[in-house]
Amino acid sequence: MKILTVISNFNEEKSIERCLLDFNENATIESDLLVIDNASTDQSINLIKKRKVAFLQHPVNTGGSSGVIKTALLYSCMYEYDVYCHLDGDCQHNADELATLIQPIIDKKANIVVGSRFLHKKGFQSFFIRRLGIFSYSYIVSRITGQKITDLTSGFRAYDKKAIRFFAKQYQHEFDPCIQMLLIASFAGLILKEVPVRMNPRCAGRSEIGIIQAFKFPILGAMHIIGIILQKNNIRRLRCS
């Protein structure tokens, strides 16, 4: 099985080395590693080059992690990977849990696997307000899709070949990987599954979800849900073709 692990990087000079070290020492799967840099302006790209890790560099910043995911999906599709795993470059995800993450794909029980910090409630649980937002939208998305989702903002995910092929074509700019992606996946007939994982607090830097994002998240979340419900029939047609 050909597996690709992607680490996304945007100005993570304080954490990227630790993240790469964690992957090299603790990864529990045999996988190619690729760092996708979203046009960083700090020293992180030099640190990646020093470590002689395969990397891709966006010529311009695409805003948020969605652009990185698009590139990763396209790359996985082009080089015919069977599984694509995603780790954030801020050390929030642990490489020793990659085997747990891809197990449902190996067992052919899921097309997309999401690492959830809330299933066993271990490790960093995020702040109360953010948790409230995550729980509310996870509940709504679970009700709509009929598939249990508890941590829809988790970036610790694995995609199988079917999901890679589907989203390499359908993933659009400023696509929301939290709500939009999971809803589309479900309507397109892809099976979602969550596995329990531990998450760490960011070891350095700032999260892309700041104060403005905290206000934007519920509004945009509602817009995404309405938008995807309106597109439901078109998405189902995509599955047929």
Next chain:
Amino acid sequence: MQLSVKILSLLCAIFFLIIFICLVRRRSIKPVYSFLWFLISILIFCVVIFERFFKWVANLLHIADASFLIIAGVIFFLLVYVLYLSIKISEASDKIQELISHVAILQKSKQDK
């Protein structure tokens, strides 16, 4: 309509027309997108020249002042245009994202060789 307002409107129409011609000649804007400014200048010309016609339409719609009709028309026109631009921006941003991803992958494959 008072003469001063008519002159001001005509100056406005000429200004938009000049802008339209300059932008298209300099290729700073595609003719499709500059079409709005061309239409606006034509509309202002029409308002001045066919004042009676607009008053007649306003009476027909029971609008007391013909200028409200024009303002409402312009707002509607601009909203439609903003919607059109929003669609174009969405399409363009998807294409840009696609290009950024492809460029990054191509760059890597070039470096690998």
